[in-house]
Amino acid sequence: MTEFLRDKHIQYVKDLDSKITQKSYEYWLSEHLRMNGLYWGVVVLVTLDVLEETLPKKDVFTYIESCWDSTQGGYGSFPGHDAHILSTLSAIQIQAIYQKEVEELDFPHKNEVVSYIKGLQRENGSFQGDTFGEIDTRFTYTAINALSILGELDTELVSKGVDFIMKCENFDGGFGMVPGAESHAAQVFVCVATLSITSSLHLIKNKEILCEWLSERQVLPSGGLNGRPEKLPDVCYSWWVLSSLSILDKLSWIDDKKLKEYILGCQDELGGGFCDRPGNQTDVFHTCFGIAGLSLLESLEQDSAGGPVLNPVDPTYCMPYSTTKKFRKWPYDKK
Amino acid sequence: MQHGIKRTILSKEARQDKYERDAIKISTYRNLTATIFQRRAESDFSTEALELATNLLNLNPEFYSVWNYRREILLDLIKKEPGSKKTRLEYDLKMIMAFLRRYPKCYWIWNHRVWCLQELATSNEANWAFELGIVSKLLEMDARNYHGWQYRRFVVESMEDSKKHNASNSDEYATELLEITFKEYQYTTAKINNNISNFSAWHNRSKVIPKLYRLWKSHGQNSDQYRELVTTFQSPYSILIHELELIKTGMYMDADDTSIWLYLQWLLTDQLFVDDLNKREDGSDGKKSFRSILDEELDIIEELNELEKDDHPENKDHVWCLKSIIVIKKLIAKELVDKEQKYRVESEIKEAFEKLIELDSLRKGRYIDQLKEFREEVTTV
Numbered sequence: 001m002t003e004f005l006r007d008k009h010i011q012y013v014k015d016l017d018s019k020i021t022q023k024s025y026e027y028w029l030s031e032h033l034r035m036n037g038l039y040w041g042v043v044v045l046v047t048l049d050v051l052e053e054t055l056p057k058k059d060v061f062t063y064i065e066s067c068w069d070s071t072q073g074g075y076g077s078f079p080g081h082d083a084h085i086l087s088t089l090s091a092i093q094i095q096a097i098y099q100k101e102v103e104e105l106d107f108p109h110k111n112e113v114v115s116y117i118k119g120l121q122r123e124n125g126s127f128q129g130d131t132f133g134e135i136d137t138r139f140t141y142t143a144i145n146a147l148s149i150l151g152e153l154d155t156e157l158v159s160k161g162v163d164f165i166m167k168c169e170n171f172d173g174g175f176g177m178v179p180g181a182e183s184h185a186a187q188v189f190v191c192v193a194t195l196s197i198t199s200s201l202h203l204i205k206n207k208e209i210l211c212e213w214l215s216e217r218q219v220l221p222s223g224g225l226n227g228r229p230e231k232l233p234d235v236c237y238s239w240w241v242l243s244s245l246s247i248l249d250k251l252s253w254i255d256d257k258k259l260k261e262y263i264l265g266c267q268d269e270l271g272g273g274f275c276d277r278p279g280n281q282t283d284v285f286h287t288c289f290g291i292a293g294l295s296l297l298e299s300l301e302q303d304s305a306g307g308p309v310l311n312p313v314d315p316t317y318c319m320p321y322s323t324t325k326k327f328r329k330w331p332y333d334k335k
Numbered sequence: 336m337q338h339g340i341k342r343t344i345l346s347k348e349a350r351q352d353k354y355e356r357d358a359i360k361i362s363t364y365r366n367l368t369a370t371i372f373q374r375r376a377e378s379d380f381s382t383e384a385l386e387l388a389t390n391l392l393n394l395n396p397e398f399y400s401v402w403n404y405r406r407e408i409l410l411d412l413i414k415k416e417p418g419s420k421k422t423r424l425e426y427d428l429k430m431i432m433a434f435l436r437r438y439p440k441c442y443w444i445w446n447h448r449v450w451c452l453q454e455l456a457t458s459n460e461a462n463w464a465f466e467l468g469i470v471s472k473l474l475e476m477d478a479r480n481y482h483g484w485q486y487r488r489f490v491v492e493s494m495e496d497s498k499k500h501n502a503s504n505s506d507e508y509a510t511e512l513l514e515i516t517f518k519e520y521q522y523t524t525a526k527i528n529n530n531i532s533n534f535s536a537w538h539n540r541s542k543v544i545p546k547l548y549r550l551w552k553s554h555g556q557n558s559d560q561y562r563e564l565v566t567t568f569q570s571p572y573s574i575l576i577h578e579l580e581l582i583k584t585g586m587y588m589d590a591d592d593t594s595i596w597l598y599l600q601w602l603l604t605d606q607l608f609v610d611d612l613n614k615r616e617d618g619s620d621g622k623k624s625f626r627s628i629l630d631e632e633l634d635i636i637e638e639l640n641e642l643e644k645d646d647h648p649e650n651k652d653h654v655w656c657l658k659s660i661i662v663i664k665k666l667i668a669k670e671l672v673d674k675e676q677k678y679r680v681e682s683e684i685k686e687a688f689e690k691l692i693e694l695d696s697l698r699k700g701r702y703i704d705q706l707k708e709f710r711e712e713v714t715t716v
């Protein structure tokens with residue numbers, strides 16, 4: 001089995017914004033994903049316990065502030081770009097992760113962000129990604145995740161949001177992107193994680209069928225996990241499925257050793273980073289979910305000698321437990 | 336987010352070459368981006384700005400802020416010249432088609448298509464039939480495209496909405512709805528006949544059947560148009576029999592395909608069928624009871640398992656047959672009152688789980704858990 005190339009991955013993330021990388025066209029073509037990319041990189045570094053020394057807080061916070069879209073009251077992905085719910089969540093997540101020493105988390109534009117997100121909820125409980133109206137259970141998760149970090153969920157929003165999620169449940173136990181849509185591992189993750197944040201997991205009609213469906217995602221000969229029946233395995237799906245199983249307390253329903261081998265096989269041994277399938281081009285998205293997945297798998301081998309190499313990641317938020325334990329748990333205590 | 340792109344290692348010279356070529360592209364791209372943001376800051380909603388947006392989106396179709404700007408321009412142009420709405424939006428629909436051929440999985444492109452059509456729909460100018468044709472073509476190229484199926488359901492819903500809007504009464508509306516639903520049902524049949532392991536089609540079928548049943552019962556029984564439904568859609572029972580026959584063919588064609596097994600589970604557990612079956616005693620109206628259907632399915636799958644065993648070099652059971660045998664036997668055990676019979680079926684289930692632990696070792700942990708649960712259930716009975 002390939003070993004875990006810790007130092008290479010650190011270097012890989014460091015280089016993502018280097019002068020050399022900026023010489024490639026692809027770097028500029030991904031501006032619209034930069035805030036998400038920053039979050040993925042931060043998760044890698046914090047899981048490897050080298051965050052602050054690699055990416056100084058001051059620089060990161062300056063960048064985040066430069067992406068503030070004051071017209072809409074949310075964060076864009078890059079200076080001058082429009083606010084979107086996805087980049088707004090990433091900005092909030094990064095800010096939370098960096099507040100290591102603080103108990104009461106603090107966010108510079110908290111009130112505006114809260115009203116921006118709440119304003120994206122529709123009558124039927126769903127959330128749109130921005131003011132132009134795309135609907136997807138991904139955005140429900142994004143919204144509820146962000147509001148949970150900010151400690152600003154409310155009863156009506158949660159109950160309508162959860163109702164919408166439950167309308168997306170399918171006969172195979174999985175969830176889709178909107179009511180009627182086919183089950184898909186990434187959508188299962190966002191729905192299950194939303195139910196987890198809102199303490200609503202008991203609403204799942206048949207937990208056993210759902211977990212069976214999730215465990216069926218592991219395929220041979222690779223041992224990787226796919227996103228839907230009869231599809232190819234992929235490191236990012238490994239995360240969506242693994243985190244869902246972890247939330248549902250059924251991590252043992254797949255073969256962790258085989259999966260670990262698959263994920264490790266997706267490393268770029270020369271340049272560091274992870275890709276979707278062995279031999280493919282790496283990116284920070286798959287690097288984040290590869291390492292987060294390995295961290296979850298490691299939680300299964302706690303008793304093995306040597307102690308943890310990776311900081312434990314919370315499957316619901318894909319952030320370190322040391323951060324997520326500070327969030328107010330829903331339902332909130334009446335003050 | 337890169338998917339399915341082979342890793343390439345460039346030599347030093349090749350990399351230098353790439354940087355040189357990239358330098359030109361970067362400067363074009365960044366200049367264009369700067370120009371566009373500048374114009375937007377100046378509230379420039381001209382056709383010239385629209386053109387520039389097209390150019391930039393051609394370079395990067397994921398640039399969501401530019402799609403947003405494009406929509407702002409379009410809305411403004413249409414406001415200034417309402418008569419141009421159809422032409423302008425249909426131009427974008429054409430442009431998006433070309434984009435989708437290059438990037439069939441890009442959310443932002445699909446998103447813009449939906450937006451254009453929703454705008455057209457407000458003035459009853461959206462051509463939904465045309466959209467349905469387009470998405471059918473797209474699903475011919477990639478039969479499992481998640482966005483494609485999603486878009487198809489969106490088009491169908493929008494067609495229904497427009498009928499609701501234009502129908503003079505609820506009966507007329509239901510009749511229109513029936514026609515649309517019937518076509519969607521036929522579409523899933525065609526897709527499945529084309530490729531039995533197209534789970535996206537099976538999934539859609541499971542959504543369409545209950546709806547079609549309700550609509551046909553209330554508004555289609557006397558219409559010649561739906562003659563082929565007369566036998567199959569008479570009752571949930573007859574639908575079930577028809578669908579079981581359909582997947583039987585699939586099982587024998589490719590027992591390793593998971594789609595049919597998932598669909599079988601739906602057929603045997605969905606309330607629509609189960610309620611109808613529970614209404615009748617065995618043979619009361621010449622129809623089979625739930626129990627005899629379960630027994631028959633069990634026979635079929637056990638026979639298939641034997642065939643698969645014969646084909647297997649070490650004479651091993653077929654994993655999906657075993658899993659489905661468990662599903663069915665669990666349903667049978669639930670119905671049984673006789674303690675001894677129940678005990679026997681449950682022992683068989685445990686035996687199947689034990690085989691799966693060995694044969695499908697990826698999911699060993701799951702079978703061990705399920706077996707444990709079963710042991711507890713047996714003792715509590």
Ligand SMILES: [Zn+2]
Nearest residue numbers: 234236237276
């Ligand atoms: Zn992936």
